[in-house]
Amino acid sequence: MRPTGKPDTESAVPPSPAAASGSTVPRSAPATPDGAGAVAGPAAAPGKIHRAAQPHLITHRDCPPPHTLPGCACADMLSPAARYCELFVDVQHSGLFADSKTFPDCIPNCDPDLIVARYREARVTPGFSLADFVQAYFTRATVPDSHYVSDPDSTLREHIDSLWPVLTRAPVAHPPLSSLLPLPHRYVVPGGRFGELYYWDSYFTMQGLARSxxxxxxxxxxxxxxxxxxxxxxxxxxxxxxxxSRSQPPVFALMVDLLEREQLASALDFLPQLRREYAFWMDGAERLCPGHAHRRVVCLPDGALLNRYWDDRPWPREEAFLEDMETALRSGRPHHMVFRDLRAAAESGWDFSSRWLDAPDPRAGQPADLATIRTTAMLPVDLNALLWHLETRLAALCEQAGDAASEVYRAAAQRREAAILQYLWDGAAGVFVDYDWCRGAPRRYLTAATVMPLYLGLASAAQAQAVAQAVQERLLVDGGLATTECTSGQQWDQPNGWAPLQWLAVCGLERYGHEALAREIAQRWLATVASLYTHECKLVEKYRIRRIEGAAQGGGGGEYPLQDGFGWTNAVAGAMMARYGEVPATCRADDVGASR
Incomplete structure (x- = not known):
């Protein structure tokens, strides 16, 4: 079940702080694309967040009741912040756990309501120890310090194949009232602190599973x-x-395509779920007026519909509670807006990047502060290309099933393609870009998201030629494809490179006949991955890809330490070796795992 509130229609007045519809004000209003969903009380005001006010952000009163969120009203819908109220806030502020994700993942040892009641009684008693209380009432989820110790005599390919059983999880008894959502089938996790199934990671992981x-x-x-x-x-x-309260880039249709390509299933088997996911992303579209938005849909002044990233909860991410509070304190903006934009960036998968920041031109080398984040003001090219693909696939599958809705989806795809070409194609620069709908202007910074229309077949041959040239001149660096042109300290900026973006670029360029550039990116990336494996016997989440002395290094930045594993890195490296051979031309034989 999804919220059904009507979008705000007043041209310059933002909704009240208690509003929860997700509507926004028009582009002509100040750049506050998130006027709705604010939290009432002092925590919603700009300036200092008082500790006494912090529980107000996350009490049962302020959390949407379960039936207003997508899905059924069930116990698992109530998140740890809503369940444990001030206990949750106190634990996160206490420094008991170095990682904000640890406590939300803990398993309660008895009924949560009883835990909260006992906490309220015990915390005022002399000599109370929060650490002892948490240890008594919760079991910490196991996160291995080193996810896997490899055999130093294994080749890179052998290492990748040996990791799949390590990263695979099977359905087990679901811990009662924990934050973990149960699943009916086996799945692959990324690794390290990421011990659950993740959405867009899994599509790239599946590419490697196909190769294996x-x-x-x-x-x-x-x-x-x-x-x-x-x-x-x-x-x-x-x-x-x-x-x-949030998703990630909608790649379910690509997963279904992959199964069909591998002759493992028919895409028609998943048509009901494809339709329902599309409905989730387009919720509220039919009620929008030009210049307004509702949740993930924006209606531009000419009536064109494009999508943005969003999150239904306007309070700190539970898995990054302290980090989000600190960012909001620095921002000088209403805190609920900052929280919403941080969460929306997490939905994008690019958490975090100068791509979402209201900052000086990142190419000028000026700092980009996370507190300026404005994700909900951006219409991302990769998201809209994925939704175009989903509309196109729905049209074809409905036609195959004899469903008249095929024409509705086909028309939607045609309208979106026209809007992408109008708003997200920068003809002068020859690249696909994001669009700031609140300011009515395209973003001029080049990011690796520019390759998504090529990967999906949305670009024309001329556009693909221009993108290939821009990628070669502006994003190709020593170790592969750069994420952006900016060095900001955020993990989705330089000097880091990420496996999924290498895969999208290589396959997208190949699709349009730019095989030499595709091969060059692949070989540089494989040399990076292989070099670190040679010296450290592991694969990691992200890599530093600017030229440095000595062996390759893992990437930096972000809110948590570099993670070993790592699902999509393993998968993309394996799939690229299957495509281009075991030994990249740009590195030594021992860099791809010859016996040492």
Whole structure:
């Protein structure tokens, strides 16, 4: 079940702080694309967040009741912040856990209401120890310090194949009232602190599973995503209840395409779930007036509809509580707006990047502060290309099924394609860009998201030629494809490179006949991955890809330490080696795992 509130229609007056519809004011209003969903009380005002006011952000009163969120009203819908109220806030502020994600993932040892009641009684007694209380009433989820110790005599390919069983999880008894969402089938986790299923990670993971001949596991993972759509009305960011207010880039249709390509299933088997995911992303579209937005849909002044990232909860992310509070304090903006934009960036998968920041031109080398984040003001090119693909696939599948809705989806795809070309194509620069709908202007910074229209076949041949030239001149660096042109300290900026973006670029360029550039990106990336593996016997989440002395290094920045594992890195490296051979031309033989 999804919220059904009508979008705000007043041209310059933002909704009241208590509003929860997700509507926004028109482009002509000040750049506050998130006027709705504010939290009442002092915590919603700009300036200092008082500690006494912090529980007000996350009490049962302020949390949407379960039936207003996607899916059914069930115990798992109530997230840890809503369940534990001031206990949750106190634990997060206490420094008991170095990682804000640890406590939300803890398992209660008895009824949560009883835990809260006992906490309220015990915390005022002399000698009370919060650490002792948490240890008595919660079991910490196990996160291994080192996810896997590899055999130093294994080649890179052998290492990747040996990791799949380590990263695979099977359905087990679901811990009662924990944040973990149960799943019916096996799945692959990214690794490290990420011990649950993640949405867009899994599509790239499946590419590697296909190369490794693990078709059964690919089918099971896709069925898990179908189950999530059927159960909750969306694919959440990850399988924790604190992720249920947001999704990630909608790649379910690409998973289905992959199964069909590998002759593992028919796409028609998943048509109901594809339709329901599309409905989630387009919720409220039919009621919008030009210049307004509702949740993930924006109606531009000419009536064109494009999408943005969003999150239904305007308070700090539970898995990054302290980090979000600190960012809001620095912002000088209403805190609920900052929280919403941080959460929306998490839905994008690019958390975080100068791509979402209201900052000086990042190419000028000036600092980009996370507190200036404005994700909900941006219409991302990769998101809208994915939704165009979903509309196109729905049209074809409905036609195949004899469903008259095929024409509705086909028309929607045609309208979106026209809007993408009008708003998200920068002809002068020859690149696809994001669009700031609140300011009525395209973003001029080039990011690797420019390759998504090529990957999906949306670009024309001339556009693909221009993008290829821009990528070669502006994003190709020593170790592969750069994420952006900016060095900001955020993990989705330089000097980091990420496996999924390499895959999108390589396949997108190949699709349009730019094989030499595709191969160059692949070989540089494989050399980076292989170099670090040679010296450290592991694969990691992200890599530093600017030229440095000595061996390659893992990437930096972000809110948590570099993670080993790592699902999509393993998958993309394996798939690229299958495509281009074992030994990249740009590195030594021992860099791809010859015996040492």
């Amino acid at each position: 001949g693990l078709g059964d596991l690919m089918v099971e993972m896709t069925r898990n995503f179908a189950y999530l759509i059927d159960t909750y009305g969306l694919v959440p960011n990850g399988t924790r209840n604190y992720y249920l």
